[in-house]
Amino acid sequence: MVNMEQIERPFLPAALPPPALPLARYLPPLPEGMVARWLTENVPPGAWVLDPFGSTPLAALEAARAGYRILVASNNPILSYMLEILAAAPPAREFEAAIAALSESRRGEERLERYLYGLYSTPCPVCSQTAQAVGYVWQREQTAPVKVRYHCPACGSDGEKPFSPADQEQLTAAGSDAMSRSRALSRILQEGNEDQRSTVEEALKTYLARPLNVLSMLINRSEGLALPPERKRLLTALLISVCDEANTLWPWPAARPRPRQLIVPPQFHENNLWLALEQAVTIWSSQPAPVPLTHWPAFPPESGGICLFQGRIKSLLPLPNDVQPAAILSAVPRPNQAFWTLCALWSGWLWGRDAVTPLRGALERRRYDWHWMTHALHSALSGSNQRLAAGTPFFAIGSELTPGFLLALLSAPVAAGFGLEGLAVSGEENLAQFWWRSGIPAAPPVKKSPKLISRQAIQSYLTRRGEPANYLSLYTTSLAGLVSAGQLPHDIDEVGSDLMARTQSTLAELLEDRSFLVRFAGKTSSEEGGVWWLAEP
Incomplete structure (x- = not known):
């Protein structure tokens, strides 16, 4: 017995x-x-x-x-x-100081923060003033969002509205998709590892053009900042969160997603990445x-x-x-193809190709x-x-x-x-x-x-x-x-x-x-x- x-x-x-x-x-x-x-x-x-x-x-x-x-x-x-x-356990003020330095960096003649506020701007349907797009609702395999989630600082309204021609202009202004994807690939793949290219390209399909372009911009600007090493480390921590916020693995209406595979939901949410950067301070400073x-x-x-x-x-x-x-x-x-593959991508984007080496197995393995x-x-x-x-x-x-x-x-x-x-x-x-x-x-x-x-x-x-x-x-x-x-x-x-x-x-x-x-x-x-x-x- x-x-x-x-x-x-x-x-x-x-x-x-x-x-x-x-x-x-x-x-x-x-x-x-x-x-x-x-x-x-x-x-x-x-x-x-x-x-x-x-x-x-x-x-x-x-x-x-x-x-x-x-x-x-x-x-x-x-x-x-x-x-x-x-x-x-850094305090919130240290993270905020790192964001402030990043916001002051330039994109052309504009401050980066101002440029990104413009990129995520949308006409308010209530007062017609400029509102901030909190995010965009997409349907899988469509070329444009179907809705915009917004907040208007002028009249205080917020909610969802249809995606408009004005929003299409901002979507187009995000930059070259092909160039962003080429840069993203180059920071991950090493010579002699072309067999991993298809896995990386598949993983990159979970990133839309605008978020990938903005993410690349944030990482490039952060690398060029003359910050004390510890403050730059805090900015990198926030960018780890933004790397995740930038992908399409966010089902909409909002659920509590726990993705294990790189499968884009039928309807998903594109996040405002500047807001995501600011909001990440709370969780990183919670210890x-x-x-x-x-x-x-x-x-x-x-x-x-x-x-x-x-x-x-x-x-x-x-x-x-x-x-x-x-x-x-x-x-x-638990086995998690999504997380391990994404960690390989994020490591390359944040620290270069050599940082991907410990995770290259995740780029070669499809089944767990x-x-x-x-x-x-x-x-x-x-x-x-x-x-x-x-x-x-x-x-x-x-x-x-x-x-x-x-x-x-x-x-x-x-x-x-x-x-x-x-x-x-x-x-x-x-x-x-x-x-x-x-x-x-x-x-x-x-x-x-x-x-x-x-x-x-x-x-x-x-x-x-x-x-x-x-x-x-x-x-x-x-x-x-x-x-x-x-x-x-x-x-x-x-x-x-x-x-x-x-x-x-x-x-x-x-x-x-x-x-x-x-x-x-x-x-x-x-x-x-x-x-x-x-x-x-």
Whole structure:
């Protein structure tokens, strides 16, 4: 009998929802307080903690503020830069001073700010004075917007109005689309990497002509400013936000988009990029206090801080004797073709071709399925398991769960040599927490069929739960049962591409067995809709 009581843990609650963060729509949503709580309950203050993925600055910032020294391996220049700026916690006035300097730069005979106000001007439909276009509503594959969203400082009106001939003049005045795209390509592609051209060109299709031209202008003007280095760094941080605001991955009417693929919505919003630059100050200056941050091999203070290694975890290991992490902790990222590809573009635009090098794999890879994710996670974790002390705890947080992501979250650590000690899932928050430990010898597989193991695990789980559960919860339980029975592969080469199909097929047979489970309909008729309960509790 598979006893889930040995694995199930109470879900570790957070104190607050995920805090505001630049580029949050691409990053794992990590509720505030979860990291600090796990650390204080499991790791002595001042100890070293390792984050092998560096997928969100929130984990490192929270760990450092809780009094731990966290070593973060980050291979993404954009995420590394974000962590550096947020750890410094600059006040809003410093960002505003950087914008003021940029606004005074010239485009021909005009101040840049004045030129951009003109570019985004539109006649007010109420008083006929010059209003400011907050943004434009487009329909995919059209050559002009269908509506203008505006605010008039003269009469105070705001709203939407039809796109007019006057607006068409401003659209045409934005500049040469071909020239902007040529410049954008040249800052990313290196000689000998022409095979990446098609990927970059496809990604550039998510940028309209006007935003791409304005973005290029802002970056070029910022590079020419005679600013103190730290202030120029703050301006670059704001431009990271503008790089994202400039694309077409903003569905309209406004939703809370979390794009994972470079697919233009049927109707989308073109943002006013000067307003976007000004509004980005709020989120970049939202940190409550600075956190000490050093770059490897310099150490942060024992009272807590961040040590940033800009590279893959495999390049960092083995660690010196005076850096022996007492724990591994990470918010594990979901595969995101959109974010990783865009980060490659933004890195090239902001820092030049060499900055794209760590992300060139994103320009060569088109498909990110669970099998690829399992191998990627294993690559990061296998070295950690081999190089760190046996028995090191590893707390992993998975968000925005799908069956494929759950399978990767469980199969990769098993194949890397970690032993599963605990698991908790919150359906309301769509989060999973995993308690692993390094150096646990693989148990010999239990000689039972996967179907029987999954059945026993689900029966134990539902009996303890005392209420019906949804598909993801039951799939997670089924996988956890297979892990505890030693039936997920212990060697990464044995993780076949058919593993997901086999595990889901096993679960499907159990869900259809009305002598075992009863289904209560949900909002959809799909297999993953509804909830299940024991036929004979």
